[in-house]
Amino acid sequence: MIRWRKGEVVRIRREWPGAVELEVTVPEGTCRALAYPPLVGRPEPGDEVLLNTTALAMGLGTGGYAMVVAVPNRLPEDPEGPGHLVKARYTPMQATVLGADEQDSPFHELLREADSLDGMPVVVADLHSALPPILCGMRPRPRVAYVMLDGGALPAWFSMACAKLREIGWLAGVVTVGQSFGGDVEAVTTHTGLLATRHVLEADVAIVTQGPGNLGTGTRWGFSGVSAGEAVNAAAVLGGRPVAALRISEGDRRERHIGVSHHSLTAYGRVALTPAQVVVPELPGEFGERVRDQAELLAVRHELVSVPVDGLYEALLDSPVKLSTMGRGLEEDLAYFLASAAAGRHAITLLD
Structure with missing residues (x-):
């Protein structure tokens, strides 16, 4: 093993x-x-x-x-300070962190009875690679916090993109939930993580994806991105406004990911039990028609929102971090990045 x-x-x-x-x-x-x-x-x-x-x-x-x-010949000092949340539990690398929602936290009283996101837009995406383009689509840029799920990498430190986006102020903070750790704020669940973005980090918008990397098996249900549907449910039950970013590809060689990926169709169409606004980018030609036709499968439960993509390519070119998904860059899979940026563009229209 x-x-x-x-x-x-x-x-x-x-x-x-x-x-x-x-x-x-x-x-x-x-x-x-x-x-x-x-x-x-x-x-x-x-x-x-x-x-x-x-x-x-x-x-x-x-x-x-x-x-x-x-580093066996030079072990670090024992940690000091509060913190009783154990993450990566019962593995050899389990670590203790201070959770925003635990009793020793200065935010415990704030979160103890917190129960609402106050209508905050919550952009949900499948892959971590959607985070930078979603932010690129937000002009003007509101105060944004990132909730990192535990379907991919567990340490937020693995993400160079998160570090850079935090450094330049594109992100107000990173909240690590479930078994993930290393964010600016730690939380036990996706629900308390979302509440922390609103009430601790005072974000206007939250973005939710799994950490870098994902797990897939080529089966209908065996992929870590099902958590996107669960995040939609969490955002809705807490009084947020879930915005679903579609995973779209024109460059993937696997048929199940061409157009609207089966990951999005399953996560939003089967796992998400509460309505979301599903952003459908206005892509040209036959490929755009294919995307719109596939997205219609989600209209049974969700509201489809058509979003123009004019100007988004230029915004993506200005990304402060490298854009890459499954080894493909901006030019190799432009549709993927435009779809994510379109979700960001739509999210800021929901702000009062």
Whole structure:
């Protein structure tokens, strides 16, 4: 289940808040490794490191790193301070964090009886790669918070995009929910995570996706993106205004993802039991017609909202972070990014 290796740090390749990318020697040669200093301390050149090389051996596109499990000869200091939420529970890397909703939190009283998002728009998408283009579509940009689900990466620190978007002020904060951790705010559930975006971070709009990476099996129900439908339910039951971003592709080679992905059709059409506004981008030609026809399958429960895409390509070109989905960039799968940006464009029209 786990491939273990010992290695030695050769050099630090790059770093961003919460993560350090290393070059490490292992018996097979050299490899990239990723360490999370809040968990294991900061490895330095010459340090021996204990590695989990499973993702590297599998050649995972998103997570193709050896992961640093420990710096055994230089362990970090014991953590201090409050925090009783355990995440990644009962794994060797379980970590204790301070949850906004727990009793020791300064926000506990604020969230104890909180029960409404006060009509806040909540943009829901399948993949983490939708986060930057959704933000690109928001002009003018409101105060936005990101709720990271636990269907992909668990540490928010893995996302270089989140770090950059937080740094430049495009995000007011990151809220990690469920088993995910490492956000500006920690919460137990998607529900308290959404409430924290409104009442702790005072966001005007929330965006909800899973973390980087996702899990799919090529079956109708076996994919981590079903959580998008559950997020729609959470937003609606809390008095938010759920906006569903469609996963659309013209560049994916898999038929089940061409046009409107079966992930969106299943998550919004079967899992989401409460109505949302489903954004249908006004794409040209036969492909645009295909998207509109497929989206009609969701009209039984949801309101379809047609959104023009003029000017969104230029907005996407100005993205402060790299745009990439499943290894495809802006030009290789423009429809995907336009659909996400259109959801962002529509969300700001719902603000009072």
